[in-house]
Amino acid sequence: MNRQPRALLSVLLLGLIAFMGWRWWSDQQPADELGTEIVFSDASTRGGIVTSSLRSEPRSFNRWVDRNFPTDLISHLTQAKLIRVNRATQEVEAALAESWTASPDNLTFTITLREAAWSDGTPFTSADVLFTFQAIYDPKVNSVFTGALQVNGQPLVATAPDARTVVIRYPAPFGPGIALLDNLIIAPKHKLAAALAAGTFAQAWGVATPVNEMVSLGPFVLSRYEPGQRLTFDRHPQYWKKDAAGVALPYLDQVVLEVVPDQEAELVRLRSGQIDMLQQQVRPEDVATLRPLVDEGKLKLLELGVGTDPDLFFFNLRPRQWAKDPRGSWMSRREFRQAISHAVDREAFANTVYLGAGVPIWGPVTPGNQKWFSPNVPRYGFSVDKAKALLTGLGLANRDQDEWLEDDKGTEARFTVLTFRGNSSLERSSAVLRDDLRQVGIAVDVVALEQGALIERMLKGDFDAIFFVLTLTSLDPAMSPDFWLSSGSGHVWNIGQATPATEWEKQIDDLIHTMMATSDQAARKQAFDQVQKIFAEHLPAIYFVAPRMYIGVSSRVGSLTPTILRPQLLWAADAITVRSGGSPGQAGR
Amino acid sequence: MGRYLLRRLGFALFLVLAVSSASLLLTRLAPGDLATEQALSLDPAALVRLRGELGLDRPLTAQYLSWLGGVLQLDFGRSLLYGRPVSDLIGERALNTAMLALAALMLATIVGLPLGVYSGSRSRGVGRAIVRALSVVALSVPPLIGSLALVFLAARTGWLPVGGMTSASGAELTWAQWLADLARHLPVPALALALPLAATLERLQSQAIAKATREPFVAASRARGLDSVQAILRHAWPASLPSVLGLYGVMIGSLFSGSFVVEVVTAWPGLGRLMYDALKARDLYLVAGCAASGAFFLAAGTWLADVLLALTDPRVRSEEVV
Numbered sequence: 001m002n003r004q005p006r007a008l009l010s011v012l013l014l015g016l017i018a019f020m021g022w023r024w025w026s027d028q029q030p031a032d033e034l035g036t037e038i039v040f041s042d043a044s045t046r047g048g049i050v051t052s053s054l055r056s057e058p059r060s061f062n063r064w065v066d067r068n069f070p071t072d073l074i075s076h077l078t079q080a081k082l083i084r085v086n087r088a089t090q091e092v093e094a095a096l097a098e099s100w101t102a103s104p105d106n107l108t109f110t111i112t113l114r115e116a117a118w119s120d121g122t123p124f125t126s127a128d129v130l131f132t133f134q135a136i137y138d139p140k141v142n143s144v145f146t147g148a149l150q151v152n153g154q155p156l157v158a159t160a161p162d163a164r165t166v167v168i169r170y171p172a173p174f175g176p177g178i179a180l181l182d183n184l185i186i187a188p189k190h191k192l193a194a195a196l197a198a199g200t201f202a203q204a205w206g207v208a209t210p211v212n213e214m215v216s217l218g219p220f221v222l223s224r225y226e227p228g229q230r231l232t233f234d235r236h237p238q239y240w241k242k243d244a245a246g247v248a249l250p251y252l253d254q255v256v257l258e259v260v261p262d263q264e265a266e267l268v269r270l271r272s273g274q275i276d277m278l279q280q281q282v283r284p285e286d287v288a289t290l291r292p293l294v295d296e297g298k299l300k301l302l303e304l305g306v307g308t309d310p311d312l313f314f315f316n317l318r319p320r321q322w323a324k325d326p327r328g329s330w331m332s333r334r335e336f337r338q339a340i341s342h343a344v345d346r347e348a349f350a351n352t353v354y355l356g357a358g359v360p361i362w363g364p365v366t367p368g369n370q371k372w373f374s375p376n377v378p379r380y381g382f383s384v385d386k387a388k389a390l391l392t393g394l395g396l397a398n399r400d401q402d403e404w405l406e407d408d409k410g411t412e413a414r415f416t417v418l419t420f421r422g423n424s425s426l427e428r429s430s431a432v433l434r435d436d437l438r439q440v441g442i443a444v445d446v447v448a449l450e451q452g453a454l455i456e457r458m459l460k461g462d463f464d465a466i467f468f469v470l471t472l473t474s475l476d477p478a479m480s481p482d483f484w485l486s487s488g489s490g491h492v493w494n495i496g497q498a499t500p501a502t503e504w505e506k507q508i509d510d511l512i513h514t515m516m517a518t519s520d521q522a523a524r525k526q527a528f529d530q531v532q533k534i535f536a537e538h539l540p541a542i543y544f545v546a547p548r549m550y551i552g553v554s555s556r557v558g559s560l561t562p563t564i565l566r567p568q569l570l571w572a573a574d575a576i577t578v579r580s581g582g583s584p585g586q587a588g589r
Numbered sequence: 590m591g592r593y594l595l596r597r598l599g600f601a602l603f604l605v606l607a608v609s610s611a612s613l614l615l616t617r618l619a620p621g622d623l624a625t626e627q628a629l630s631l632d633p634a635a636l637v638r639l640r641g642e643l644g645l646d647r648p649l650t651a652q653y654l655s656w657l658g659g660v661l662q663l664d665f666g667r668s669l670l671y672g673r674p675v676s677d678l679i680g681e682r683a684l685n686t687a688m689l690a691l692a693a694l695m696l697a698t699i700v701g702l703p704l705g706v707y708s709g710s711r712s713r714g715v716g717r718a719i720v721r722a723l724s725v726v727a728l729s730v731p732p733l734i735g736s737l738a739l740v741f742l743a744a745r746t747g748w749l750p751v752g753g754m755t756s757a758s759g760a761e762l763t764w765a766q767w768l769a770d771l772a773r774h775l776p777v778p779a780l781a782l783a784l785p786l787a788a789t790l791e792r793l794q795s796q797a798i799a800k801a802t803r804e805p806f807v808a809a810s811r812a813r814g815l816d817s818v819q820a821i822l823r824h825a826w827p828a829s830l831p832s833v834l835g836l837y838g839v840m841i842g843s844l845f846s847g848s849f850v851v852e853v854v855t856a857w858p859g860l861g862r863l864m865y866d867a868l869k870a871r872d873l874y875l876v877a878g879c880a881a882s883g884a885f886f887l888a889a890g891t892w893l894a895d896v897l898l899a900l901t902d903p904r905v906r907s908e909e910v911v
Contacts, residue, residue: 059670060671082904192835206672206673227681230757258757260856269752452620453621
């Protein structure tokens with residue numbers, strides 16, 4: 001052995017010894033000397049700071065024109081609605097509306113507003129409500145709520161007999177009733193009227209707007225925005241809400257959102273106690289790494305339940321796509337989709353994609369949506385034999401002794417699945433699908449595309465099949481008609497049909513219209529159960545597994561009401577408490 | 590010298606224009622646009638209105654020519670994503686990136702060059718082997734892993750903040766306190782950027798020194814009675830500099846145009862992250878603006894390296910510069 005390799009070996013050995021020594025030394029240090037230990041106190045107190053991570057920055061503070069998550073989260077902290085749908089119970093509860101009455105035909109709601117004030121001291125009145133409707137329906141604003149605040153394509157009509165009363169008339173009966181107003185985030189007339197008059201409402205409250213020019217009606221006020229770094233929210237001193245003991249909410253002095261774009265770095269910060277919570281679920285592969293902190297009592301891992309927006313796999317069902325394609329005779333058939341559903345082992349799928357933290361599902365509504373989930377739908381249990389039998393019935397057989405099936409004209413049973421690049425769950429799911437379908441002789445080519453490119457292909461109908469994630473805006477199907485109705489922009493397998501292309505889509509349209517029009521909850525549920533049954537029979541989209549969702553939060557944070565919908569914790573930020581004052585980073589120092 | 594500088598300036602302007610134009614055109618030609626992600630939640634009429642408002646419905650040539658007209662007046666347009674002038678966004682982030690880049694460059698230079706001189710001037714020994722081994726490790730570790738390892742180390746020890754540029758309490762700090770706070774946040778991202786650069790410099794400097802020490806004029810200086818350290822510092826090192834300085838141009842360009850991976854992992858609000866967000870959202874003008882700033886820094890870095898080369902090497906001055 002000459003000297004150089006020996007020296008290199010010595011260096012590596014010294015490095016290893018130094019690393020092990022450092023690990024040993026680190027483990028010997030009392031936790032408080034590490035500066036990352038969280039100080040606990042038994043009493044929940046008013047005050048304190050909660051720090052959360054946020055993966056991306058807001059593009060705008062104008063929630064009326066921007067639907068992205070950071071803007072939505074900021075809106076939850078700083079804005080308010082007349083009523084809100086409690087995300088935990090799915091029940092309607094009063095917010096700025098102190099009380100309301102409904103007319104016997106359920107078309108008119110008379111709402112009494114509570115006394116409240118914007119953060120600059122200006123009183124909140126019915127003029128703000130009317131202004132909000134005016135802004136949302138203004139075509140120049142192009143508000144993201146225009147469609148959501150319509151019934152049968154017609155706007156609601158709001159009038160204000162006095163400063164504390166608003167009368168809202170629906171153009172037609174609407175099943176969810178006043179819950180529709182969960183989409184109405186009140187805009188400040190005294191701040192934004194000039195912008196609306198000038199036609200610049202959509203550009204108002206951009207990220208360059210000085211924070212003191214924006215006012216809040218929610219529990220917190222945006223007090224500081226450091227682009228690329230963080231947003232700081234202070235308590236709204238005149239917030240209207242009080243707890244049962246009459247203590248003014250919110251309990252917290254401050255909420256800080258730290259912009260941490262990288263998921264790994266975000267977890268490191270959570271583990272070291274430098275942030276209190278995340279704004280998205282913990283990935284299944286990260287659950288095990290957080291367990292030791294849970295065991296030590298530093299962290300809580302809250303199970304939110306079964307996800308309500310599972311990944312979906314669907315074929316292109318536009319008739320013109322298959323008119324000249326030789327595969328059309330079998331690929332657009334219901335039996336082909338049923339064969340695929342039979343061919344996938346959902347238990348193995350859950351283990352591979354979600355490391356066991358998932359449940360098999362048979363349709364778009366998962367057990368996580370307890371109010372609307374129907375277990376009584378056709379299920380296609382894992383059976384390679386049944387899948388093969390269905391494929392044989394379609395005329396697909398192995399005619400050339402290779403791995404794949406062919407039809408009677410020799411066309412191979414092969415299709416391409418598009419999916420999002422960088423979405424690990426979808427990429428893994430596509431791989432599982434490819435492997436499972438190989439066993440029944442179907443060849444799958446997986447192509448991962450950037451989000452924009454994939455959606456462009458979907459809109460143009462330029463695809464065979466897509467593995468996709470679609471986030472519905474509400475758990476109530478009547479509030480997500482774009483997905484269910486054949487004319488909808490979210491009816492992804494055949495978007496925006498002028499008239500229903502198939503009889504079963506017409507049946508679903510009729511049932512959805514029925515459940516949208518009636519306020520009888522039992523009748524609505526019955527109609528939607530039927531929708532789920534038809535959907536599962538025809539499988540326009542195939543669902544395999546819904547993940548169980550977990551979220552990590554520091555043990556010092558209390559009074560949480562976790563929900564499956566984002567933001568899972570900060571949707572009720574006014575009730576959150578911390579067990580010790582100060583920010584998490586300061587707590588143990 | 591003046592003519593040379595003008596020629597380089599002209600090339601720099603051409604580079605900036607070509608790179609930003611190509612970025613804009615390629616981003617525009619790629620499938621999808623900023624409005625696409627809203628397509629599943631907006632009705633078709635609203636989508637058309639949105640595309641119209643963003644100017645995405647205009648023909649490619651009209652869009653490009655109007656952008657080019659603005660650029661000639663130093664107006665890079667408004668970001669579709671943030672609704673703000675691109676130059677304002679880049680200005681804010683460029684300053685942050687410049688601070689980080691400067692710190693990383695200084696650190697890489699202070700560490701890499703002396704170690705390179707040391708290892709290059711020795712033909713064997715444990716010290717040389719250690720330096721070489723460390724350089725190989727620093728060069729082999731991908732930036733993502735290196736950044737994450739440093740973030741993990743910072744979190745585990747609690748010695749340094751794990752990310753961000755300043756603390757949340759920054760608003761209440763005096764200037765001196767703010768600088769001290771910034772200095773606490775700099776080491777993790779600066780080290781993540783500097784370590785592979787220091788290793789590159791060490792390797793390059795080491796080879797250059799080893800070659801220079803074999804030159805006759807170095808042997809002659811030893812014969813004149815200089816000791817080995819003086820011979821290296823006075824004669825071998827200056828002779829080795831041209832090859833090292835050539836690398837500085839590229840280093841400055843890449844550092845000052847923002848390192849996406851390091852900025853994302855350490856949550857440093859710089860140009861790299863801005864460019865990434867712009868690309869993800871297909872914000873044409875912001876992508877073009879970020880690409881222009883990257884090209885500008887690359888051109889400026891190369892120019893600076895050329896000037897330094899000319900100053901240190903008389904042969905370059907006589908052949909090219911004059």
